[in-house]
Amino acid sequence: MTLISTRALTKRFGKVTAVEDLTVDVAPxxxxxxxxxGAGKSTLLKMLxxxxxxxxxxxxxxxxxxxxxxxxxxxxxxxxPEHDCLPPDVSATEFVVHMARMSxxxxxxxxxxxxxxxxxxxxxEERYRPMGGYSTGMRQRVKLAQALVHDPxxxxxxxxxxxxxxxxRDDMLGLIxxxxxxxxISVLVTSHLLGELERVCESVVVIDGGRLLRHSSTVEMxxxxxxxxxxxxxxxxxxxxxxxxxGVPTRSQGRQLEMQLDDDALYDLVRDGVAGLGLGLVRIExxxxxxxxxxxxxxxxxxxxS
Ligand SMILES: Nc1ncnc2c1ncn2[C@@H]1O[C@H](COP(=O)(O)OP(=O)(O)OP(=O)(O)O)[C@@H](O)[C@H]1O
Numbered sequence: 001m002t003l004i005s006t007r008a009l010t011k012r013f014g015k016v017t018a019v020e021d022l023t024v025d026v027a028p029x030x031x032x033x034x035x036x037x038g039a040g041k042s043t044l045l046k047m048l049x050x051x052x053x054x055x056x057x058x059x060x061x062x063x064x065x066x067x068x069x070x071x072x073x074x075x076x077x078x079x080x081p082e083h084d085c086l087p088p089d090v091s092a093t094e095f096v097v098h099m100a101r102m103s104x105x106x107x108x109x110x111x112x113x114x115x116x117x118x119x120x121x122x123x124x125e126e127r128y129r130p131m132g133g134y135s136t137g138m139r140q141r142v143k144l145a146q147a148l149v150h151d152p153x154x155x156x157x158x159x160x161x162x163x164x165x166x167x168x169r170d171d172m173l174g175l176i177x178x179x180x181x182x183x184x185i186s187v188l189v190t191s192h193l194l195g196e197l198e199r200v201c202e203s204v205v206v207i208d209g210g211r212l213l214r215h216s217s218t219v220e221m222x223x224x225x226x227x228x229x230x231x232x233x234x235x236x237x238x239x240x241x242x243x244x245x246x247g248v249p250t251r252s253q254g255r256q257l258e259m260q261l262d263d264d265a266l267y268d269l270v271r272d273g274v275a276g277l278g279l280g281l282v283r284i285e286x287x288x289x290x291x292x293x294x295x296x297x298x299x300x301x302x303x304x305x306s
Contacts, residue, residue: 001063003028003154003186004048008057011043011210018043020210021057028154030180032197032204033190040210041190042082045156048188049074062153075103078147082158082190084139088132092123092142095131096149103150110149117145121175137168144175148185155179157189161196173200213249214260226288228261230270233280242273261286 004026011019019040035041046052048061050070059066064073086095096118100110118127121141126134131142140160147155157176161169177200180187191197197204206213232239236257240250243259246269250259259266267284274281 001028002026002060003031004059004061004188005063006057006059009044009047009054009059010056011040011047011052012055018210019047019054019207022207022210022212023057024205024212024215026203026205026215028186029202030176030187030189030200032194032201033188033207034192034194034197034204035190035207036192039192039207041207042158043210044207045079045158045188045190049077049079049156075150076153078150078152078155080143080147080155080157080160082162086131086134086139086142089130091130092118092127092134092138092145095142096145099146100149105150113149113151114145117149118142120148121145122171136163137165137171140164140168140172141175144172148179148183152185154186154188157187159190159192161191161193169196176200208251211244211249213251226261226286228259228266228270229256229283229285229287230259230274230281231256231283232274233282234277235279238277239270239273239279242277243269255282 002025004024006022006024009019009022010017022044033041033044043052047054048059048066050066050073053067061073062076064076066073090098093114096114097110100114101107105113118124118141121144123138123141123145126138131139134142140163144155144157144160147157160176161172164172173196176187176189179185180200189197189201194204194206203215203217205215230239232255234255236252236255240252240257243250243257248259248266248269250257252258270284271281
């Protein structure tokens with residue numbers, strides 16, 4: 001079974017392209033989806049859930065078609081939304097039992113299962129209190145519990161560590177790792193921080209501006225790789241587009257482009273591209289670093305050295 005399979009998946013909202021020409025195949029397991037704010041993560045999740053229709057292209061989740069089998073998908077998937085969605089005057093127990101019953105469990109089973117799940121996510125006596133008085137960490141746990149209560153094959157967690165302090169983040173990441181290991185459920189978790197996903201995910205999909213930047217196992221991600229840094233004396237966007245057409249993802253910063261160097265033929269491609277676009281080549285150099293540094297978001301200034 002493939003967990004996620006997309007082909008040229010694209011979503012536009014008017015002039016904004018949230019997801020662009022995304023083609024990726026992801027195996028089951030704990031999978032990270034990384035991108036800066038606005039990179040298109042939430043839109044991708046909603047398309048995979050069958051809640052938002054793609055503008056073009058296709059996608060399958062758990063081998064089900066998102067365009068036509070959204071209901072089947074949502075029966076087998078749990079979803080933890082990014083934003084707060086908990087009624088303040090209801091207790092965690094009442095809420096999770098309600099969500100379990102909504103997904104079709106009979107009353108007794110819903111109660112038992114809710115108690116188990118709430119304990120599993122680390123909510124004990126406080127689960128009987130109204131959620132309005134909960135900390136962010138407690139609310140995130142309730143959101144996680146409601147995503148798991150109907151025993152899905154996959155849970156999608158949208159920015160589950162958002163708003164948590166470092167200790168809260170560690171707890172949440174530990175929980176995510178345990179969901180994968182102990183329940184045997186696949187997890188798709190989003191974050192704008194690659195570093196924290198590396199710790200819990202078996203593979204990571206990186207998107208930038210709605211486009212696929214990289215999909216690889218976290219083992220590969222943390223190995224040293226060679227990158228090529230190219231600086232030109234004009235606009236880098238046409239060069240990035242040209243390299244993209246040749247299957248080379250890039251990351252731009254000002255007049256610089258960074259890309260992974262797997263093959264020395266890339267030098268020729270860059271030189272020909274720069275010349276063809278009438279640009280001047282200011283600098284082309286190779287450097288070694290970890291994938292996670294190459295794709296760390298919002299780094300700023302790093303490329304200015306030397
Ligand atoms: N319903 C919508 N209507 C118009 N534009 C939208 C809509 N939903 C998303 N967008 C735009 O699409 C782009 C991608 O948004 P998306 O929420 O998918 O990103 P994200 O990576 O999840 O970011 P964040 O972590 O900030 O939620 C953004 O530019 C956003 O403004």
